[in-house]
Amino acid sequence: MALFGNAHTIDPASAQHDYARLLGHGEQVHAAFLLIRDTILFTDRRLILIDKQGITGKKVEYHSVPYRSITHFAVETAGTFDLDAELTKGVDIYEVQAILTQFVAR
Numbered sequence: 001m002a003l004f005g006n007a008h009t010i011d012p013a014s015a016q017h018d019y020a021r022l023l024g025h026g027e028q029v030h031a032a033f034l035l036i037r038d039t040i041l042f043t044d045r046r047l048i049l050i051d052k053q054g055i056t057g058k059k060v061e062y063h064s065v066p067y068r069s070i071t072h073f074a075v076e077t078a079g080t081f082d083l084d085a086e087l088t089k090g091v092d093i094y095e096v097q098a099i100l101t102q103f104v105a106r
Contacts, residue, residue: 007033007034007035007040007091008033008034008091009031009032009033009091010032010033010034010039011032012029012030012031012032013029014032015029015032015039015041016028016029019039019041019048019050022041022048022050022062023043024045027043027044027045028043028044029041029042029043030042030043030044030099031095031096031099033091033096037052037057038050038051038052042096042099042100042103044103045066045067046064046065046066046067047064047065047067047070048062048063048064048065049062049063049065050062050063051063067100067103067104067106068106070100070104073097073100073104075093075094075096075097
C-alpha cells in the first residue's frame, strides 16, 4: 500500500462499526485514518491496511500486521514546502508515533 496524498482522522467508533467484519472477537480500533481512499486502522492487536484498488475501488486488499512483527518505525515531520507530506495538519504525527510505541513495545 503506497502512502500518497493527505490523510485525515476517522472516528475510531465509526471505524469499529464500518470494519467490524475484519476485527477479531473483542478487538478494538484505537485510531483510524483515511488516506485518499485507503484506510489505516490501529487496533489493540494489529495494524490493518485497507488498500482499495482499481478505478472503482471494488477490489480491496487487506494487510494485517501484528505489532510483534514491527521492529522499527520512523516519524518525519514535514518542512515548510514539503509537497510529499503524507499526513495533513489535521493528523498529529506524534499521536501516530505514540500509538505505535504503545502497541509495539508490548
